[in-house]
Amino acid sequence: MRKTAMLLAAASAVVLGSPAHAQDVAIRGETVHTMAGPAITDGVVVIDDGKIVAVGPAASTPIPAGVTVLTAKVVTPGxxxxxxxxxxxxxxxxxxxxxxxxxxxxxxxxxxxxxxxxxxxxxxxxxxxxxxxxxxxxxxxxxxxxxxxxxxxxxxxxxxxxxxxxxxxxxxxxxxxxxxxxxxxxxxxxxxxxxxxxxxxxxxxxxxxPVKKGETKAGPDKxxxxxxxxxxxxxxxxxxxxxxxxxxxxxxxxxxxxxxxxxxxxxxxxxxxxxxxxxxxxxxxxxxxxxxxxxxxxxxxxxxxxxxxxxxxxxxxxxxxxxxxxxxxxxxxxxxxxxxxxxxxxxxxxxxxxxxxxxxxxxxxxxRVGSLEVGKDGDVALFDGDPFEFASHAVGVVIDGKPVSTAAQ
CATH class of the missing domain: 3.20.20.140 (Metal-dependent hydrolases)
Known part of the structure; x- marks a missing residue:
């Protein structure tokens, strides 16, 4: 397991400051694991107003002009x-x-x-x-x-x-x-x-x-x-x-x-x-x-x-x-x-x-969460390799459509 000493360093690498607010962002990955079907090679996830609006191959999933684009080798749901x-x-x-x-x-x-x-x-x-x-x-x-x-x-x-x-x-x-x-x-x-x-x-x-003597019914519920x-x-x-x-x-x-x-x-x-x-x-x-x-x-x-x-x-x-x-x-x-x-x-x-x-x-x-599907929250994790390999890192995190971390941990 990664050393405990990374605790403060990892936390300080995150840009947060204010609560997450929705924005337009697209994530492109060499492999996108949607968890709603087979993995997509060269896939794209498009998020608008905090929600996923499109998921699919890059060849058939256009990225709207002007949105923030993040890239990674492997993309998974948050x-x-x-x-x-x-x-x-x-x-x-x-x-x-x-x-x-x-x-x-x-x-x-x-x-x-x-x-x-x-x-x-x-x-x-x-x-x-x-x-x-x-x-x-x-x-x-x-x-x-x-x-x-x-x-x-x-x-x-x-x-x-x-x-x-x-x-x-x-x-x-x-x-x-x-x-x-x-x-x-x-x-x-x-x-x-x-x-x-x-x-x-x-x-x-x-x-x-309980009903008191002389009363016909109980009083108000306690x-x-x-x-x-x-x-x-x-x-x-x-x-x-x-x-x-x-x-x-x-x-x-x-x-x-x-x-x-x-x-x-x-x-x-x-x-x-x-x-x-x-x-x-x-x-x-x-x-x-x-x-x-x-x-x-x-x-x-x-x-x-x-x-x-x-x-x-x-x-x-x-x-x-x-x-x-x-x-x-x-x-x-x-x-x-x-x-x-x-x-x-x-x-x-x-x-x-x-x-x-x-x-x-x-x-x-x-x-709301757990898979990359249209209508779900725009929560995405980006990795520079197989997430289960110790040498891999989470290089980006998006929550409700807002990139909250873009530094390798």
Whole structure:
């Protein structure tokens, strides 16, 4: 992996200053991977007012006069990081920039990621320098229900400018990472499941005050707490419940909960998913798979480089993520993780899909990002070679039609 010392240099190479604004731009690549069909040799992507208006071979796709033209050897959609804590967790790794986990209570679905998201965090710019244009980020592991997630573009100087989906999912965690010590709850896996069930059952129950003596009907409804309202949104399938579960027994508990309550469930981490492909496929859930290069100890002791290939062969929708990284620089890079998967059984195109169109599908953003198609956001990554080759560089990044980086990282 590229040296951590590149962090500040990569960030400083980006020209940003103000939020991205739409403009007319065309990108020409020796190879254009649209992720909506076969790669195009000598292809062109034309963006107008922030949206893609034309994609095709240069011979049949005219570039309008007067537009900014960028060129590269390889062009791909802007990369999509399907699970991160960047923007809540900062690169300094100090209490003042670590907002991804509040340990004051085990169940806090009401915590909104947008209230803690810092678009000016240097790690956001760092990821952008590798071609990442969209991140699904928010509260991380360490608590039974740690809070919510959001979806943002990797531009903007305020959360309002950057965030495109302020409430994306509710983040829950099963297994050792979410167990409490010192006699506090939850102390066992059974207690974890009981507390999750209780949170959902409490949200399902109507909160009407009892009828007083002499009255014929109850008074006005009591406004639900933020916690209850959030879990009601989960029950109503307005918000998916994303459960981080790595051991097979925890994955099965998550699937059981999803079936019991009929909620939209997304599996996160899923280190031992290769043991349960039949069950995961039958449940119809999506998987945000752990980074292949995650350190294989603790909950990840049985993680495998080949799990992506196994899930793909089983027909299970999945995407790769940078995930939560406890050590500096506090994040991985999905580009490198997909490259490792491509070297361990996952076809090259499927590896690229896992951080573009498939990632967009998993987080529900495929109508806007993840592929180079007419009508989608003008998010494009430019490389000077095969993106999965270590010697290649992201030499340009376009977000919503604005070139936000044109320097080699």
């Amino acid at each position: 990369l999509v990081d399907a699970r991160s804590v960047v923007g809540l967790a900062g690169y300094m790794n100090q209490p003042h920039d670590q907002d991804q986990l509040d340990e004051s209570a085990p169940v806090q679905p009401q915590l909104r990621a947008i209230d803690a998201y810092n678009p000016n965090e240097v790690l956001v710019a760092w990821l952008r320098g590798f071609g990442v244009t969209t991140i699904h980020t928010g509260h991380g592991p360490g608590a039974l229900v740690s809070g919510q997630t959001l979806v943002a573009k990797t531009v903007g100087t305020t959360a309002e400018q950057a965030v495109i989906v302020p409430q994306a999912m509710v983040a829950a965690n099963l297994g050792p990472a979410a167990l409490a010590e010192g006699g506090k709850a939850p102390g066992t896996r059974a207690k974890q499941m009981a507390m999750l069930r209780q949170a959902l059952i409490s949200a399902k129950a109507e909160e009407k005050p 406004p639900p707490s933020l916690e209850v309202q959030t879990m009601r949104d989960v029950l109503a399938r307005k918000l998916p419940l994303m459960i981080t579960a790595n051991h097979a027994q925890d994955i099965m508990s998550a699937l059981r909960l999803g079936q019991e309550f009929g909620i939209d469930l997304v599996l996160d981490g899923a280190a031992e998913a290769y043991l349960l492909t039949d069950q995961i496929k039958a449940a119809g859930v999506k998987v945000i798979l752990h980074p292949p290069m995650t350190r294989q100890y603790g909950e990840y002791e049985n993680a495998s480089f080949t799990t992506g290939a196994v899930l793909k062969a089983a027909g299970i929708p999945f995407a790769y993520q940078s995930g939560f990284e406890g050590y500096v620089p506090k994040t991985r890079v999905v580009l490198f993780e997909a490259a490792v998967a491509a070297a361990n059984g996952l076809a090259w195109n499927d590896a690229l899909a896992s951080i573009t169109i498939d990632a967009a599908k998993v987080i529900g953003m495929d109508s």
